[in-house]
Amino acid sequence: MNATDAxxxxxxxxxxxxxxxxxxxxxxxxxxxxxxxxxxxxxxxTSFPSAGRGTVIACTLLHHAPDGDWSPLLPYALLCVRLDExxxxxxxxxxxxxxxxxxxxxxxxxxxxxxxxxxxKADAA
Amino acid sequence: xxxxxxxxxTAYGRHxxxxxxxxxxxxxxxxxxxxxxxxxxxxxxxxxYATTLPHLMLGNVFAEHFGLRPQWLxxxxxxxxxxxxxxxxxxxxxxxxxxxxxxxxxxxxxxxGSQPGGATKALSQVLDADYEQPLGAIIPAQYxxxxxxxxxxxxxxxxxxxxxxxxxxxxxSQTTGAHHQKPLTEADVMASRxxxxxxxxxxxxxxxxGAAAFILSADAPQKGxxxxxxxxxxxxxxxxxxxxxxxxxTGAVAxxxxxxxxxxxxxEDVGFxxxxxxxxxxxxxxxEELGFAGLGKAGQEAAAGRFDRDGDLPLNPHxxxxxxxxxxxxxxxxxxxxVHHALRHADNDRLGYVHADGGVMSAHAALxxxxxx
Ligand SMILES: [Zn+2]
Numbered sequence: 344m345n346a347t348d349a350x351x352x353x354x355x356x357x358x359x360x361x362x363x364x365x366x367x368x369x370x371x372x373x374x375x376x377x378x379x380x381x382x383x384x385x386x387x388x389t390s391f392p393s394a395g396r397g398t399v400i401a402c403t404l405l406h407h408a409p410d411g412d413w414s415p416l417l418p419y420a421l422l423c424v425r426l427d428e429x430x431x432x433x434x435x436x437x438x439x440x441x442x443x444x445x446x447x448x449x450x451x452x453x454x455x456x457x458x459x460x461x462x463x464k465a466d467a468a
Numbered sequence: 469x470x471x472x473x474x475x476x477x478t479a480y481g482r483h484x485x486x487x488x489x490x491x492x493x494x495x496x497x498x499x500x501x502x503x504x505x506x507x508x509x510x511x512x513x514x515x516x517y518a519t520t521l522p523h524l525m526l527g528n529v530f531a532e533h534f535g536l537r538p539q540w541l542x543x544x545x546x547x548x549x550x551x552x553x554x555x556x557x558x559x560x561x562x563x564x565x566x567x568x569x570x571x572x573x574x575x576x577x578x579x580x581g582s583q584p585g586g587a588t589k590a591l592s593q594v595l596d597a598d599y600e601q602p603l604g605a606i607i608p609a610q611y612x613x614x615x616x617x618x619x620x621x622x623x624x625x626x627x628x629x630x631x632x633x634x635x636x637x638x639x640x641s642q643t644t645g646a647h648h649q650k651p652l653t654e655a656d657v658m659a660s661r662x663x664x665x666x667x668x669x670x671x672x673x674x675x676x677x678g679a680a681a682f683i684l685s686a687d688a689p690q691k692g693x694x695x696x697x698x699x700x701x702x703x704x705x706x707x708x709x710x711x712x713x714x715x716x717x718t719g720a721v722a723x724x725x726x727x728x729x730x731x732x733x734x735x736e737d738v739g740f741x742x743x744x745x746x747x748x749x750x751x752x753x754x755x756e757e758l759g760f761a762g763l764g765k766a767g768q769e770a771a772a773g774r775f776d777r778d779g780d781l782p783l784n785p786h787x788x789x790x791x792x793x794x795x796x797x798x799x800x801x802x803x804x805x806x807v808h809h810a811l812r813h814a815d816n817d818r819l820g821y822v823h824a825d826g827g828v829m830s831a832h833a834a835l836x837x838x839x840x841x
Contacts, residue, residue, distance in 0.1 A: 356598045356599060356602070371713075373711060375596070375599045375708070375710045375711050376598065376599070381706060381711035381713070382713055400617055400715075401613035401614065401616045401617040401715075402613070403609050403612035403615075403665050403666075403667075404662070404664065404665040405604065405606065405609050405612075406662045406663055406664065406665075407606060407608065407663055407664065408604060408606070409588070409592060409601070409604060409605070409606050410585075413604040416604070418662075419604060421603055421604065421605055421609050421612075421664075422613075423613050423617070423709070423710075431710065431711075431712075431713070432710065433599060433600055433603055433605070433613075433709065434603065435603045442616055442617065442619075442620035453604075455602075456602060458602055458603055459603075
């Protein structure tokens with residue numbers, strides 16, 4: 344793999360401000376790393392950046408934090424979002440969002456590293 | 469044929485000063501006493517893990533501690549599904565002839581013996597290190613995500629989840645040795661402090677000390693009601709929530725279907741349930757995916773008495789993880805012990821169904837029990 348290919352496979356977990364969506368030959372999509380398809384073990388036939396827009400599947404407002412880095416931010420939200428490209432991702436938000444609402448991700452440092460932060464978007468439709 | 473000779477649990481709750489090994493030995497001895505066996509009759513051993521005693525060879529350590537010299541030994545780690553999966557492993561060893569009489573044991577002093585934050589840290593392994601932990605996630609938040617989806621998708625109310633916690637407390641209040649016995653109302657659950665919305669403190673199981681043990685054998689019990697295990701199944705479709713494709717099809721049905729195919733039975737033959745209940749939402753999701761409650765209706769059916777001890781389909785008669793208590797692997801063994809007890813004293817010949825999940829609805833293990841005529 345040359346440097347350009349490696350860059351093309353970078354997502355927010357390694358410092359690129361985006362979700363990267365992978366699709367296998369069976370049409371499964373995921374955005375949780377470039378490894379084998381979590382549903383069928385096939386490799387990705389295509390990988391492409393997401394526009395970051397999606398619909399909230401689930402959202403919780405945390406009143407307990409995993410550690411002292413996170414506790415000053417309480418309460419904060421954790422969301423599960425179906426991206427418009429079909430993949431399911433988790434993200435952060437300072438506020439809670441209703442299931443079914445439209446959101447768009449931006450990427451910014453929270454505690455130690457950049458993470459996806461979802462914001463309500465009337466225009467994300 | 470695999471017979472469940474005995475099952476035993478210690479009281480769950482606070483056992484100040486008792487080690488994981490001491491608790492395991494207490495449960496193992498209680499199971500031997502209940503079976504009327506000496507330790508020398510045990511030729512197989514299955515152990516779980518203990519977060520307060522992380523060890524590469526916990527099974528060997530326990531065998532030495534308890535004076536066993538098994539010819540077959542396994543240690544298992546499948547999170548909350550471990551207890552049921554250990555019984556499945558014992559069954560496989562007996563059916564293959566590698567052992568004749570197997571002790572299954574787990575326990576720990578998770579409440580009084582954990583380093584501050586120790587149990588939470590060990591449990592956070594269940595979260596994906598790259599895609600979940602960096603977001604400030606905790607396990608209750610993963611289940612809270614499922615709960616928020618559940619309430620919206622199935623048009624249920626938070627009070628419906630509370631009703632399941634209330635039922636578990638009612639059963640625990642009638643069970644000697646339960647960690648929490650003070651009766652609860654839906655209003656109490658609703659008023660308890662938020663952990664991760666919509667889950668509140670009383671939607672979450674407590675942390676307890678305790679241990680449990682089973683004895684499975686190729687030989688039928690000499691006295692008392694004879695209960696055998698006639699079907700077992702597992703399913704493992706994902707580990708992390710971020711890779712869980714369908715919240716409504718987690719693998720629970722796949723595990724149950726495999727167990728029922730082996731037992732040659734159907735859901736209509738089941739009369740006693742032991743279903744994993746780490747959170748109220750865990751119980752709702754499992755009951756509904758398995759088809760023991762209508763979609764979105766688990767709480768309402770519980771409130772209407774369907775799952776009471778004397779209801780149509782008694783559920784977790786000991787009070788479950790939510791109120792009997794959760795001491796890790798043994799927490800998920802108490803459901804099997806409770807269903808075993810219910811079958812032995814039942815006035816009908818309906819089957820027992822026990823189901824546990826580990827991780828975030830990740831590892832599923834199912835067992836079917838039958839009282840011999
Ligand atoms: Zn695939």
